Amino acid sequence: MSPKELILSAIARDEDRIIDFLARLVRAPSPNPPGDTRQAMSVIDAELRRFGIPSRLLFAKDEMPNLVADFRGARSGPHLVLNGHVDVFPAGDEAGWSRSPWSGLVQDGYVHGRGAVDMKAGTAALVLAFAYLHGHRDSLGGRLTLALVSDEETGGRYGAEFLLKEHSELVLGDCYVNAEPSSVDAIEVGEKGAVHLRIGMRTAGGHGAYTHQSPNAIRLMGELQHDLNRLHGKRYETPADLAPVITECRAVIDRLVGKGGGDIIDVVTVNYGAIKGGSSANVLAPDCVLEVDIRMPAGMTGATILASVKDVLAKYEGASMEVINLMEPSWSDSRHPMVGHLSRNAERFSNRDVVPVLSLGASDARFWRQIGIPGYSYGPSPDTMGAPDEAVKISEYLNILKVHALAACDYLSET
Ligand SMILES: [Zn+2]
Incomplete structure (x- = not known):
């Protein structure tokens, strides 16, 4: 049998243990913030040791271990x-959940709990694809590295960026x-960027009856929002190599994330996530703080969007801006051999075509x-991601393991 067939039969043989590994991982809470992932990483470390695979833990922060293992x-x-x-x-709020968010319960064909999907x-x-390939390293070429991080949800400073x-x-x-x-029928070849801003507004403030004495910071913030709304829906020139991917994936994105999702792949979106200001109805609010999430299409840069926001802010005396996070849009060649390996192997387990898409x-x-x-992403359906009662379909989890193991095997057998 070929290494690929041997790996598939090992996965079939080990199915119960593979499901149990995910359940144990979900039962190790690792919410970020605050981001203490030690328990979850130790579940993974122990699983690698069961396969006889050594790994290294690398820390930018004590409670956020990153794990690296590799073989040639x-x-x-x-x-x-x-x-x-x-x-x-x-x-x-745990009241919104039918089970404990950290139950890791295996029920009705799903593993349940926060983080099961994302x-x-x-x-x-x-982890398991790496472990099964490690067992066949003598028939592979090149090098395979497993790099697991503890800080993705809040920007990556102590995780990918550190490594x-x-x-x-x-x-x-x-x-x-x-x-x-x-x-399971989409391979992400690129993603939109995001800039998270904290915009402040300050005025002298005063008594609510004396509206002639000072501007109101909340009212001004409303006007500023009105100006920022003009950025929403703005279209930028799509990079030529991405144009066919965008055209072809709109309908797929609609199916995956709901109608309308395909329309916002290549436009700017503006979301107001939080607003605070003032103290009571009869006070001219002296301050207001607005948190904004602006998403940028491929082809645009953070510098462009920040310049547009600064133009808006310049109209308001007392306005200030802090960049909380800036993630540039990124994309890779959709004709790279890895896209072929992932889609060909994914189509063995799917009755749809598996196509390149961009991520929102x-x-x-x-x-x-x-x-x-x-860089490419291939994983389960995003349904219930980040929502109460998050749960991943076990059949998808098993197929993702197979697809990654087989695609990596193809890539490392190329030479
Ligand atoms: Zn994620």
Whole structure:
């Protein structure tokens, strides 16, 4: 039997243990913030040790371990990096959940709990794909690296950014793959960028009856929002190499994230996430703070959007701006061999065509793409991602494991 067939039969043999591994990982809470992922990472570390695979833990922050393991094949070849994150969204109000967010319950064909979809199923699949390939390293070429991070949900400073800055010799490769929730019939070849801003407004303030004495910061913030709304829906020139992907994936995006999702792939969106200001009805509010999330299409840069926002702010005396987070849009060649390997192997387990798409959200793939390493995402359906009662379909989890193991095997057998 070929290594690919041997890996598939090992996955079939180990199915119960594979499902149990994900359940245990979900039962180890790792909400970020606050971002203490030690328990979750130790579940993974122990699983790798059961396969006899050594790994290294690398820290930018004590409670946020990053894990790196790698092996070389029997001959030279390309270096593939598999990347997943172990931190997850906070569970929010537990009253909204039917079960504990950290139940890890295996029921009705699903593993239940916060992070099951984003992205503990994907991370577990990559860990096991790495482990099964490790068992066949003598028949592979090149090098395979597993790079797991603890800080993706809040921007990556202590995770991917730290690894690429401080340990680049370990995690730079020729190709990068993650298993973020893309949907099982879509391969993400790029993603929109995002800029998160905190905009402040200050005025002298005063008594609510004396509206002639001072401007009201809340009223001014309303006017400023009106100006920012003009950015929403703005279209920018699509990079030529992405135009066919965008045209072809609109309908797929509509199906994955709801009608209208396909229309906003290549436009700016503006979302107001939080607003605070003033103290009571009869006071001229002296302050107001607005948190804004602006998403940028491929082809646009953070500098362009920040310049547009600054133009708006310049109209308002007392307005200030703080950049909380800036993630540039990123994309890779949709004709790269890895896209072929992922889609061909995914189509073995899907009755739809598996197509390249762009993601509306941001992921760690951008860190690799931005330094010229082609990066792709393939993972479960995004349904219930970040919502109460998050749950991943076990059949999807098993298929993602198979697809990543087989695609990596194809890539490392190329030479
Ligand atoms: Zn994620």
